[in-house]
Amino acid sequence: MGKATAMRKAVTWLAAAVLLLAACSAGEGDRDRSSEMRQPATGLPEADMNRQVELGFIWWGPEERHKATLAALEVYTAQHPNVTFKPEYMAWEAYWKKLPSLAASKTVPDVLQMDAAYIQDYVSRGIMADLSDIDLTGIVPDQILENVKINGKLYGVPLSYNAQGIAYNRAELEAAGIPLPWKGWTWEEFFDWARDAKTKLPPDRYPIGDSTSAWDWFQWYQASYGGGAIMSPDGREFHLDRELFFEYHTILADLRRSNVVPPADVSLTFLENDPLADQMTSGKVLTRGATVGSIETLEQLMPGKVDVVNVPVGPAGGGWAQPTIFLGVYADSDELAHAKRFVKWFITDREAGRTLGLTRGIPIYEEIYKELEPNLEPKDRLGKVLADVAADYAMPFYAAGAGFTEWVDAYKLTMEAVMFGQKSLEDAYAELNALGESIAKQNRNR
Missing domain, CATH: 3.40.190.10 (Periplasmic binding protein-like II)
Incomplete structure (x- = not known):
């Protein structure tokens, strides 16, 4: 099913969503x-x-x-x-x-x-x-x-x-003469930007990280092209769009071979918000995903260097807020x-x-x-x-569906095997699709 077909067949599931943080008021205490x-x-x-x-x-x-x-x-x-x-x-x-x-x-x-x-x-x-x-x-x-x-x-x-966005090291991008990410960029523009940025960086530094094993990143891609969430909140429906899956992961595989994203063994050593092991704070990668809740820590670790932009968009939007x-x-x-x-x-x-x-x-x-x-x-x-x-571009927040913890864990392990060349993309899709459909069926029969 292509992008246009996915748009027509998209199923919009109410996301189990609501935003992690804040509190406040207008009040009786002031008496105005x-x-x-x-x-x-x-x-x-x-x-x-x-x-x-x-x-x-x-x-x-x-x-x-x-x-x-x-x-x-x-x-x-x-x-x-x-x-x-x-x-x-x-x-x-x-x-x-x-x-x-x-x-x-x-x-x-x-x-x-x-x-x-x-x-x-x-x-x-x-x-x-x-x-x-x-x-x-x-x-x-x-x-x-x-x-x-x-x-x-x-x-x-x-x-x-x-909200979900992308943090980037403004200071380092400017120093390297790389155009800054811009609001409203598409997935195609995001990948093209990364390819161009890599030409201005040394071999051991990268414009973007490798999101191959992150299920939520692929879900944003699928949803942005009209494929909807991978699973419904109640876990009774499952849809892993085959064409979009192969398209997204083929692009990432090409970027990995071209050294635009870090090698698999480097990517899997990153620890978010660790001063030495975080992909951005370590200086290895110049962008990474961030939420409103997590950007504060990144700014504290890299004071004055961080700026933010939206997740790349497709016809249906991008990221969530x-x-x-x-x-x-x-x-x-x-x-x-x-x-x-x-x-x-x-x-x-x-x-x-x-x-x-x-x-x-x-x-x-x-x-x-x-x-x-x-x-x-x-x-x-x-x-x-x-x-x-x-x-301005946000889609609903799509959490993992009920009963899909096993699938989320399987996605990470399966796609890591793909990153190391231990499993083909065809086999990975077949295994993940079969597991997802099985879990959804079990949930429907309960």
Whole structure:
């Protein structure tokens, strides 16, 4: 199936998407007229307004996020003296080990942090409350709200922006006399740019990395030419476009033979964000993929040298730009109205916004970002630049479908074998396609 055919046959699956980061607000704490007008409607009967309430709130993150969130909870209690909290917080892995047991025992806290990769599953299990009655007009952009809905309903309030782009070493490109990447470049232009750039670099330095074993990079390519996501969020549908697969990987193989991308043994030694082993910080490669959440670390390791551009585009767009982190409410909470009121406060209250800062990324509410912006460091501003440059071409965020962990792992190992010449592209496609179809069939039969 060619690109045009793929466009006609494309299946658009709702991505389990939402953007990983931020929080903030417009607020009661300031008591100015404009902030009061932005406060959420309580949705509470008069008699319930001052009743003593304890809300459970569970989240994951680093220590900086924990401290900021606990401080924000104190702000809320100061503004609403009848409401206190029972906080639970932990690291990422521990969180996703604990949440399933809480769901099974029906002891999920009233408010829970949720990620794009898991929301579909928890919605299907009846864990997440419908938040469609929370008025987010003028707070969360309309298109973002539509993108994160599941079956037309809102189950999580986005906290922050996230997007996929490409970081590049502006200083080194300029020094080598290589034209800088430009917004809106196509896949063809991206590969041509890399070929030309290589002519201006020494043998052991490369304009782009080798994405052969990265399934998500091929998925962006397939989706950008109308082939849709490789698998649906529920894992019941699978489509690995044969023609686009061979086209993409044949191009990369040619680039590898021409020394435009690093040799296989060099590529597989890279460790993202390691000062010595990261492909960019090591000086080996002048570009690499980056998200709003990861660009901060890269800028810290290479201060003043990093700039960003969108992922190459095809007829259907390129890359993604969506929230991937948000707050939800437990469907069986005894305090639904209070929990919803708190969730809206979390992203709109000005004092909360100042307290939370960028601990969950770039705030989804523009008014909060504007308030924080004057005091942001270059590394923080760069994340907003990435989000903005990616937005115009962005496709939905396509996470791995339910039950497809085995396939994702198999893709990496199989394509690494291709990189080393241990497996043909034909055999690789046959194995990956058969495994994907088998997993999808199993999911449909459950």
